[in-house]
Amino acid sequence: NAGVTQTPKFRVLKTGQSMTLLCAQDMNHEYMYWYRQDPGMGLRLIHYSVGEGTTAKGEVPDGYNVSRLKKQNFLLGLESAAPSQTSVYFCAIGRYSGYTFGSGTRLTVV
């Protein structure tokens, strides 16, 4: 998935710990998105950004915060992780000419 890099790829957290997921792009897109995918389900939108310094809530924003201080980076934060946040997290970029997804971050909260 050239152009979109997600870090880390895997992480195990204890309940109550915090962490930040990074999405970095080199395609100069204005639009960036964070999704989560639970087993057997489609992707659900957490937060998105339509440009540097802007963020907005998606379908399932509770328990997450985001920041877009630089155009190329979109950060997803979990302030106090809960087992319900165990999921695979995908970042996406793009708009009119199509969307590119990252390879995902597998997060387990125990």
Added chain:
Amino acid sequence: DAKTTQPPSMDCAEGRAANLPCNHSTISGNEYVYWYRQIHSQGPQYIIHGLKNNETNEMASLIITEDRKSSTLILPHATLRDTAVYYCIVPSGNTGKLIFGQGTTLQVKP
């Protein structure tokens, strides 16, 4: 946001054409239809998109009905590697948000 409806699963014989239908009866005049697929838990992969005319690329063909209320993704010669979940999506007009449904699980059989 335009809602899409797809059959939950389909089978196809290897080497035959796979025709995946999608209903999007509430689509508005300037909204595109996008098709993505997801293999195992990898990031969704772009296949094709269109507005009103039929489209073809190296991966697939997209047939959109004249009233734009439905479309069909055609994989002309399905292979075992085409086994995946296929999503038909109409991005939100204002924000470009992709709202994923359950998609169609395509099983290509030898």
